[in-house]
Amino acid sequence: MKLLTKTSLNFISASVIFFLVGSVTMYFSVRNIIAEDLQNRLLQQQKEFFNNADKNKISDLTSKLVFIQITDKEIDYSFSDTVLIINDSYILYRKLQFSYLLDKQYYNVSILQNQSQSDSLIKKIVIMNVGFAMLFFIIMFFVNRHSIKSALSVFYSTIRKLEDFELSKLQTLSLETAEVQEIKKLNEVFEKMATQIYNDFEAQKEYTENVSHELQTPLAIISSKADELMQADNLSKEQMEQLALLLETTNRLSKINQALIFLTKIDNRFYNQGISFSLNDLIKEKLHLFDAAIQEKNLSLDLDLLEINHVYMNPYLAETLIINLIKNAIIHNISGGVLRVHLSGDILIISNSGFPLSFSKNDIFKRFVRSENSKKNLGIGLSIVQRICELYTFKITYSYISEHQFKIVFKNK
Amino acid sequence: MLKKHKILIIEDELELAKSTVSSLKENGFLPFHAKNLKTAKKFLRQERFTAVLLDLGLPDGDGISLIKEIKSTEIEIGLIIVSAKDVLEKKVQALELGADDYLTKPFFFSELNARLKSVIRRFNLEDNQQLTINEITLFPEEMRTLIHGKIVDLTGKEFGLLLYFFSNPNRVISKTTLGEFMTSSYVDYGFTDDLVYTHIKNLKKKITNSGGDDYIKNVYGVGYKFTVS
Structure with a gap:
């Protein structure tokens, strides 16, 4: 529920309750006040009656609204409601009854006061009050709504900016200035946080670069010395073999280092900016890199690229993904085997002939897991593939039914 | 000189x-x-x-x-x-x-x-036009090879290899180095040794078949050397 809806709902429900209780209370209190007033008027008339009775004859005191009856016993004065039929219409009256003693004779006196007018008065007062209160609530509702909305507009723009925030793009958050203290504070905190995150990100980027540099340089020295030594004329076969091994191992170490740095970079989302391009073209282009290798292993290539498919991703990562998969399918292929590359819709399937895995199928994407007979492989290529797929939430699956098969669905989950 | x-x-x-x-x-x-x-x-x-x-x-x-x-x-x-x-x-x-x-x-x-x-x-x-070592002449721009004045048909990879050897005469080049060169570093380990072996074998054959000397020498099985006296 939106904040605005929530506050509006609260406001409306509170108003309705207050309104109901208020109107009922008001109705009864106004009625009480008016009834009291009526009683006072009746008592006043009673007093006048007593005054007049002293001066005039009792029969003269009877009027339209004063009734006098002779009675033999005394009664207490009392108020009651009564209805008179005047011109065929019922009219409600308030009645005061009391006894009057004159010449040892009791008279029962009733004084009536019209109540219907006060009843309509109550109605009018209540309606007017209810009307004003309702108007007040409606105005309050809209004023409140508007002020919350305008206060929140900055808040919503902050949310939008946070959603668009990308680390790899150099940018400050530059949020709108808010009038409301709390949102102002919130924006300040966000801006501070963004700067902090960006600085940390930069520091980490620099760190990975430095690690790469610090490790690659000594490796370069080892490699260059081994290379230099190899050029000597007087080396035995054994010495030569050892130097070649040294060179090869150094090269492998450097590649492992590079691959691990690359994995870290993917994890740290260094390669965020993407473009839209044809997967078809990319696969064709990258397959050419392996022409010699395919020829060498005498592989038959089963290429089936159905449609021009456009994917949105970082081109360097896409390239790495395709190269690693093709490479994997060639390295683990058997001489004279098949290499299939099928693309249709969003689905890319790369499969190859080869012996079943010597390890669990679940470990295939794990780092440094490789089969017995390919110890020379780095064992990082498929980890990189998986990590790239994870980054874009593409689904990748591996299966083996007479052929090794990797299937990628190029669709963001 | x-x-x-x-x-x-x-x-x-x-x-x-x-x-x-x-x-x-x-x-x-x-x-x-x-x-x-x-x-x-x-x-x-x-x-x-x-x-x-x-x-x-x-x-x-x-x-x-x-x-x-x-x-x-x-x-x-x-x-x-x-x-x-x-x-x-x-x-x-x-x-x-x-x-x-x-x-x-x-x-x-x-x-x-x-x-x-x-x-x-x-x-x-x-230096641009051509590179000559004895009877072999290379035209890098056109990727053309002449041995004893006659055109030899080399594949792109073979020409690249020969040019690489021309740049490194009398130098022992390990199989690792050649593998890296031939695969443009894209392929980590596994099959580059075979790849290098096959291509060098083919290249040697084409040179000797065209009457060129056998310049590419195997060094103890660990690398190759383009020997020019």
């Missing part, structure tokens, strides 16, 4: 610089070494270099800043960046600023020789 090309090596790792200097000397160059930007600038004012090997991470600044200076001289100087930073943006930045090539450390000297010679060919017309 052709005049020796002067090469400036700007590198702060002394040991690496020493090896590079001796390797370049052996390959017929006249190398100079500067260990920081300041010395490099002094050398650049005093000498006329054919090419510069520039390391990016130097003690007194980023080598990137020197690219413009090197490239703004009247006579074109070939420029190869040699860096431990295998960062795509750095490469793009360096190449956009005018660098001719980008080599990532650790590198093989045979690779450096080949790239260096390729850059030099680009800027020195007298």
Whole structure:
């Protein structure tokens, strides 16, 4: 529920309750006040009656609204409601009854006061009050709504900016200035946080670069010395073999280092900016890199690229993904085997002939897991593939039914 | 005898610089070494270099800043960046600023020789046309090969290999190095040895079949050497 809806709902429900209780209370209190007033008027008339009775004859005191009856016993004065039929219409009256003693004779006196007018008065007062209160609530509702909305507009723009925030793009958050203290504070905190995150990100980027540099340089020295030594004329076969091994191992170490740095970079989302391009073209282009290798292993290539498919991703990562998969399918292929590359819709399937895995199928994407007979492989290529797929939430699956098969669905989950 | 090309090596790792200097000397160059930007600038004012090997991470600044200076001289100087930073943006930045090539450390000297010679060919017309070793003549631009004046049909990979050997005469080149070269470093380990073996076998056969000498010698099964007496 939106904040605005929530506050509006609260406001409306509170108003309705207050309104109901208020109107009922008001109705009864106004009625009480008016009834009291009526009683006072009746008592006043009673007093006048007593005054007049002293001066005039009792029969003269009877009027339209004063009734006098002779009675033999005394009664207490009392108020009651009564209805008179005047011109065929019922009219409600308030009645005061009391006894009057004159010449040892009791008279029962009733004084009536019209109540219907006060009843309509109550109605009018209540309606007017209810009307004003309702108007007040409606105005309050809209004023409140508007002020919350305008206060929140900055808040919503902050949310939008946070959603668009990308680390790899150099940018400050530059949020709108808010009038409301709390949102102002919130924006300040966000801006501070963004700067902090960006600085940390930069520091980490620099760190990975430095690690790469610090490790690659000594490796370069080892490699260059081994290379230099190899050029000597007087080396035995054994010495030569050892130097070649040294060179090869150094090269492998450097590649492992590079691959691990690359994995870290993917994890740290260094390669965020993407473009839209044809997967078809990319696969064709990258397959050419392996022409010699395919020829060498005498592989038959089963290429089936159905449609021009456009994917949105970082081109360097896409390239790495395709190269690693093709490479994997060639390295683990058997001489004279098949290499299939099928693309249709969003689905890319790369499969190859080869012996079943010597390890669990679940470990295939794990780092440094490789089969017995390919110890020379780095064992990082498929980890990189998986990590790239994870980054874009593409689904990748591996299966083996007479052929090794990797299937990628190029669709963001 | 052709005049020796002067090469400036700007590198702060002394040991690496020493090896590079001796390797370049052996390959017929006249190398100079500067260990920081300041010395490099002094050398650049005093000498006329054919090419510069520039390391990016130097003690007194980023080598990137020197690219413009090197490239703004009247006579074109070939420029190869040699860096431990295998960062795509750095490469793009360096190449956009005018660098001719980008080599990532650790590198093989045979690779450096080949790239260096390729850059030099680009800027020195007298070397550009053709390369000749005895009866074999290569035309790098057209990827054409003549042996005893007759055209030999080589595949792209074979021509690349032969050109690579031409850039590294009398040098032992390990199988690892050749594998890296042939697969453009895309393929990590596994099958490059077989790949190298097959291509070299084919290349040797084509050269000898056309009446050329068998220059490519196997060295103890660990590498190959293009022997020229």
